[in-house]
Amino acid sequence: xxxxxxxxxxxxxxxxxxxxxxxxxxxxxxxxxxxxxxxxxxxxxxxxxxxxxxxxxxxxxxxxxxxxxxxxxxxxxxxxxxxxxxxxxxxxxxxxxxxxxxxxxxxxxxxxxxxxxxxxxxxxxxxxxxxxxxxxxxxxxxxxxxxxxxxxxxxxxxxxxxxxxxxxxxxxxxxxxxxxxxxxxxxxxxxxxxxxxxxxxxxxxxxxxxxxxxxxxxxxxxxxxxxxxxxxxxxxxxxxxxxxxxxxxxxxxxxxxxxxxxxxxxxxxxxxxxxxxxxxxxxxxxxxxxxxxxxxxxxxxxxxxxxxxxxxxxxxxxxxxxxxxxxxxxxxxxxxxxxxxxxxxxxxxxxxxxxxxxxxxxxxxxxxxxxxxxxxxxxxxxxxxxxxxxxxxxxxxxxxxxxxxxxxxxxxx
Numbered sequence: 001x002x003x004x005x006x007x008x009x010x011x012x013x014x015x016x017x018x019x020x021x022x023x024x025x026x027x028x029x030x031x032x033x034x035x036x037x038x039x040x041x042x043x044x045x046x047x048x049x050x051x052x053x054x055x056x057x058x059x060x061x062x063x064x065x066x067x068x069x070x071x072x073x074x075x076x077x078x079x080x081x082x083x084x085x086x087x088x089x090x091x092x093x094x095x096x097x098x099x100x101x102x103x104x105x106x107x108x109x110x111x112x113x114x115x116x117x118x119x120x121x122x123x124x125x126x127x128x129x130x131x132x133x134x135x136x137x138x139x140x141x142x143x144x145x146x147x148x149x150x151x152x153x154x155x156x157x158x159x160x161x162x163x164x165x166x167x168x169x170x171x172x173x174x175x176x177x178x179x180x181x182x183x184x185x186x187x188x189x190x191x192x193x194x195x196x197x198x199x200x201x202x203x204x205x206x207x208x209x210x211x212x213x214x215x216x217x218x219x220x221x222x223x224x225x226x227x228x229x230x231x232x233x234x235x236x237x238x239x240x241x242x243x244x245x246x247x248x249x250x251x252x253x254x255x256x257x258x259x260x261x262x263x264x265x266x267x268x269x270x271x272x273x274x275x276x277x278x279x280x281x282x283x284x285x286x287x288x289x290x291x292x293x294x295x296x297x298x299x300x301x302x303x304x305x306x307x308x309x310x311x312x313x314x315x316x317x318x319x320x321x322x323x324x325x326x327x328x329x330x331x332x333x334x335x336x337x338x339x340x341x342x343x344x345x346x347x348x349x350x351x352x353x354x355x356x357x358x359x360x361x362x363x364x365x366x367x368x369x370x371x372x373x374x375x376x377x378x379x380x381x382x383x384x385x386x387x388x389x390x391x392x393x394x395x396x397x398x399x400x401x402x403x404x405x406x407x408x409x410x411x412x413x
Contacts, residue, residue: 004044004055006037006063006396010193011083015155017063018056018084022048025117026090028081029055032099032124036062039098051094056084058104066148077104078111094118102126151400154407158193162413165283169291169309174325178315178350180210181383183292184253186313188391189399189406190288191254197287199247201278202260203305204294205270211259215388217248222259226281227274233281240285253391258282260292272304279308297332306338311412312345314371316363318352323363330370345371346408351379373408377401 004019019037021044029047031039037055044053057064059080060072070076081104085093092115097105102124109116168186170179180202187200202210202223211222226246232238247256258278282289291305306312314330316322326347333342347367352358367374380398383389391399 004041004048004053007392008063008396008399009084009087011080011087014059014065014067014080014083015063015151016056016059016065016080016084018054019044020055020088021045021053022051024051026093027051027053027118028085028090028093028095028105029053030081030095030097030101030105031055031058031061032101033061035099036064038062052090054084054088054090054093056080058101063148065152074104074107078108081108091115092117094120096120096122097124098122099124151403154403155193157407157410158190158403160410162287162410165287165289166310166413167279167289167291167305167308168311168313168409168413169293169305170313170315171293171306171329172315172322172326173295173297173329174316174322175295177317177322177325178348178377179292180208180213181350181389182313182315182348182377183210183290184213184389185377185394185398185402186406186409187255187257187288187290188250188253188389189402190290190410191250192252192391193403193406194254194288196254197285198255198290199258199282199286199288200250200255200290200292201258201282202292203270203275203301204260204292205296205299205301208260208292208294210292211248211257213386213389214248214257214259215250215253215390219245219248221246222261223270223278224261226258226278227270230277230281238281238284243282243285256286270299270301272300275301275304275308297329306333306341309341311409312341313409314345314347314367315350316347317350318355318358318360318363323349323366327366327370342370343372344412346405346412347371347374348377348405349374350377353379353381353384372412375401375405375408377405 004021006017006019008015008017027047029040036057040055047053058077060066095105095116103126106126170182172179183200187198191198202208247258249256293302293305296302314326316326330342349363364374378397378401382393
């Protein structure tokens with residue numbers, strides 16, 4: 001049976017959890033108390049055969065925020081519904097309500113009669129205002145649990161003011177160690193939670209894959225095109241609209257990509273001077289820059305990226321060869337006087353589909369002794385496919401894990 005994974009979206013400052021399944025005319029399902037969208041898990045697949053089904057967690061329930069000190073009234077619930085529908089591009093819809101979802105849904109229908117095409121009432125009631133006992137009950141339920149508190153703290157950490165431009169550099173000289181995916185997922189997470197002003201930059205010395213794993217834009221220009229036209233941005237010249245000719249917008253991810261040359265027969269490698277010039281230009285338009293590095297630690301642009309780094313992220317798969325390469329790279333950085341950068345680094349270990357023949361504790365112990373934090377990234381089939389990544393297609397488990405990683409990175413900024 002097809003199931004609907006839990007997703008989250010920000011609506012007027014509130015994180016709203018919701019499930020979505022199917023295509024066709026929209027149908028909105030509103031749960032009662034003390035439940036959540038999970039209530040509809042066995043109903044959604046049947047409706048989704050011919051409809052686009054959306055089941056939110058109302059504020060105070062499930063994966064949605066549980067704000068304290070606010071009135072859990074019709075305005076709060078209907079504001080969340082309005083914001084969610086607007087964000088998902090839904091206008092007219094069929095509506096099914098249950099229990100407490102009844103008065104909420106019916107009150108919303110009275111205000112928006114032209115938007116409701118069908119209406120189903122399930123074991124519900126109708127009243128113009130919430131009774132004091134209902135409000136007290138809902139408010140009591142709204143006290144966030146440990147998991148919700150941790151999620152909120154992670155979001156707040158990612159959203160905090162860093163006091164200026166910050167560069168996060170993702171490194172591991174071994175190919176296939178997950179650098180490009182980490183750059184994209186970190187940029188997506190920060191972009192989603194901060195609302196933009198985030199750049200993912202492929203600083204490979206020659207050919208890179210960041211542009212291939214990202215969403216395509218109206219152009220296919222790369223960093224080499226920008227290098228050719230640097231004179232257009234020197235001095236006081238250059239506007240954000242001009243920069244859009246060289247970076248690729250990522251839509252729902254709310255970040256941009258500056259791709260490296262995607263030709264295997266590219267010309268000369270990027271120099272340290274070229275890196276510095278490009279960084280000076282993009283720093284006018286972005287608050288956070290995530291840099292994807294190549295595999296040659298001796299390359300000028302690799303060294304230039306390290307010198308400009310505020311937070312280092314070391315990626316590796318959970319295979320010993322990938323971890324060993326990362327460990328040798330840390331040796332190189334320490335020997336070149338970058339001990340503090342290493343000590344403050346965040347290590348990210350990406351899990352394979354199976355843990356067979358993996359000595360994960362040894363990897364964790366080694367990097368925990370050398371870096372500030374070691375975090376696990378779960379296996380995600382979509383990532384393994386090699387296809388361009390979309391934030392909305394990632395599982396909730398992956399999104400939560402990368403939010404935790406992003407919070408650890410933000411702590412060092």
